[in-house]
Amino acid sequence: MSRLKKFFIWVVVLAIIGTALYFLAGSYTYSEGTQTGYLVKFSRQGYVFKTYEGELNLGGMNAESNSVVNNLWHFSVDEDDKAAIDSLRVSEGRVIKVFYREIVHNYAWQGETPFFVYKVEKVK
Numbered sequence: 687m688s689r690l691k692k693f694f695i696w697v698v699v700l701a702i703i704g705t706a707l708y709f710l711a712g713s714y715t716y717s718e719g720t721q722t723g724y725l726v727k728f729s730r731q732g733y734v735f736k737t738y739e740g741e742l743n744l745g746g747m748n749a750e751s752n753s754v755v756n757n758l759w760h761f762s763v764d765e766d767d768k769a770a771i772d773s774l775r776v777s778e779g780r781v782i783k784v785f786y787r788e789i790v791h792n793y794a795w796q797g798e799t800p801f802f803v804y805k806v807e808k809v810k
Contacts, residue, residue, distance in 0.1 A: 712791035716800075721759055722783045722809060728774045735795040738763040738771055740803070742784065761786060762797025764804070773806035781809040 721742055728740040744757040761784065763770050774782075785805035792800050 712789070712793065714790045715787045716790050717788045718786070719788075720783055720785050721761075723757075723759065723781065725774065725778050725780060725782055726758065728778055736765075737795070737797040738765060738774075739798055740774060742782075759801075760799050761801040761803050762792070762799045764796070764802055767804055770803055770806055774803070777806060777808065783807045783809050 721744060723742040723744040726741045726743045728738070730736050730738050740761050740763065742759045742761065744759050746755040746757045763774065765771075783806070784803045785807075786801050786803045789800050789802065792798075792802075796802075
């Protein structure tokens with residue numbers, strides 16, 4: 687085999703390995719946790735890739751003026767997670783607790799944020 691042919695084979699092999707590592711590293715779960723607050727917004731949006739996005743008002747107080755502060759937390763929901771989507775649709779305007787995972791890098795077809803909600807509980 688000629689040197690040029692070996693070089694191109696190595697470039698192709700390294701490109702395949704690099705692409706596989708990029709997608710594996712991007713879907714790695716960095717952290718998991720919960721957030722509690724009022725569900726302000728939940729919608730399906732996007733031009734090309736339709737994703738489910740939401741906003742949770744976590745609340746809070748301003749110590750200087752003793753006033754309530756809007757502290758919005760943005761999250762996404764996997765389109766295949768029908769249970770979480772249905773729970774969020776009926777919970778708008780209510781206090782809920784969401785369980786989420788944070789991934790290292792989200793892709794355009796996954797959602798706008800790296801935070802993905804997978805479970806929802808109503809808070810009494």
